[in-house]
Amino acid sequence: MDISNYIYLSALLFTIGAIGVVVRRNAIVVFMCVELMLNAANLAFVTFSRVHGNLSGQVASFFTMVVAACEVVVGLAIIVTIYRSRRSASVDDASLLKR
């Protein structure tokens, strides 16, 4: 199987995630898009690990998963707290840090 297809898929997933982060307002959806970008990167790591024939890329993807898990814990806690205080999960409502 051609290796470039995996890379195309990875790039496509990453782009979808990035666009989702920028255009969507719902904090949960933004969060899922971030996860999508992380997993696109994981896919690229595993692919290159396969290409080079060693396990470095797979190890890196495990690290990414651990970081993603931590991020989910902290990020969801923040989103839930904001929802409780503002009755809204829109990221545009939490825009107090401006000039």
Add this chain to the structure above:
Amino acid sequence: MHTSTNLVYLIALPLFSAALLLILGRIADKWGHIFATLISAAVFLIAGIEFFAMQGRSGESRAATQKIFEWISVGTLHVDASLLLDQLSICFVLLISGVGTLIHIYSIAYMSHDHDRRRFFAYLNLFIAAMLLLVLGDSYLNLYVGWEGVGLASYLLIGFWNQKPAYATAAKKAFVANRVGDVGLSLAIMIAFTQFGTVTFAGVKAGASGASTGALTAIGAMLLLAAAGKSAQFPLQSWLGDAMAGPTPVSALIHAATMVTAGVYLITRSNFIFDASPTAQLMVVIVGAITLLFGALIGTAKDDIKKALAASTMSQIGYMILATGLGPVGYAFAIMHLLTHGFFKAGMFLGAGSVMHGMNDEVNMRRYGAIGKVMPITAATFGLGYLAILGVPPFAGFYSKDKIIETAFNAGGVKGILLGGATLLGAAITAFYMTRVIVLTFTGTKRWDEKAHPHESPFLMWAPMAVLAIGSVASGFLLSSGSALVNWLQPVVNENHEHHAEEFLPPLVVSTMALVVVAIGVAFAVLKYRTVPVDAPANVSVFTKAARKDLYQDSFNEAVFMRPGQKLTSGLVITDNRVIDGLVRSIGWVIQTIAAALRSIQNGYVRSYALIMVLGVLALVTAIWMVTL
């Protein structure tokens, strides 16, 4: 060279007294004046002891020195704070402490009604200390400290009644005019240091013989500028008339007898520089000749008795400066005239103070008249001073002023005739304006204010006047009999008697000429002031108008120095506000504008920050890709 241990007390005692009286404040009000007078008398006593000790030592070892402490030791510059009492210094020390003590005594009575008498005496002692340091310092730098000290004391005393704005302004004017001269002195010291590597009198004297004429002329010109500032000589003379704002004893001590003669001391002390530079000497005689006529002309038109005497002081110091410019033969005569002038001018100033004391501080001579009958002692002492300044034999001025006129004629050639003519003309004008003062004040009819009840001054005031009057009579004869002063000063000024061979006119002819012109001046004044209007006449000649306005010296200074200076200042203020501040402000404005533009990025939307991050990463990746391609 003899080493003494007493010299430091000459300065330390009055300095301590001044500090004590100023620090204790009102606590010392009751005894401050007595204490200061006793200190001044003690200084005179020490000076007298030192003088007789000097007499006991023979020629070479007469001069005494005392090193107080090592003052400056930097690189090649080593200056000790040490004192030198030689034949020249002792003349000044005796004059300063002697006349100073008399004026302290006089001031006890003169200032008795003044609330701040203690402060006045503290300043007087400060002046005595500074003036003695000036004449006792053994280097130009030590002299400079005293030079600045007397400037400070003069400023404080002219502005003693500084609650009157005009008096405070007069003090500032004197200080500023003196600063111009002080710059000259500091420049002279700096040139001397670069040329000779030392600033002591002995070191500069040793170096002067091998130095270039240009350097010596530069030092001489700067010293002359310094002397002109301190001694109110042309072109820095304008402050002396206004300095009369100070209490009259101050005018007698500082602005007649001692401080204003510091310039004569400076030039005499630096004789080795002037003797080696004929150009500098020529500048000195020109300044002296101009000032002696300038001051005399101003004196003819002043109605304020103190200002008339101030103009006379300026003129008489012009005589001394002229004499110092005539080379080795002139120094001793300059110092002799300085000493006799110290007596008769201080005496006349005290006399003027006595008249003012009796006339409710009236200074306008047109409101005086016939005071001789009610104040006989004042009139007599003033009269003796008057005869002395005129040069009538055998009074003091005859011995000192005629010698200067004679020496001026003997300068040789056209220069001698011009200088001699100037001094003779000055003597005639002096006779005119001094007679005018006498006629307006002591004789004629009463022109008093209704409230004035003149009376003779108390003993404490007339006793010093009487002592000074005795000095005006006898000092000239005592100093010149057997050429006493000339021989005494010989080791300092290197007079070698060779110049006496070439006499342009014999002394008798000079004296006769001087007496004739003086008689003409007196006669002219007596005839002109037979009747004196109370108000100064307005339709007078252009010369009188000019003399009343001090020959336009203030107008000149204002037009040439003050106005352009003000323009320069306001120009600099505008430059500062518009250009320099404008530059700083425009930098701030540019940064503010950029910041305002950048601030719009900070909109608080997380999505927009994410987009900027994405764009940034894209730009970075593109850049790396472009580089590695």
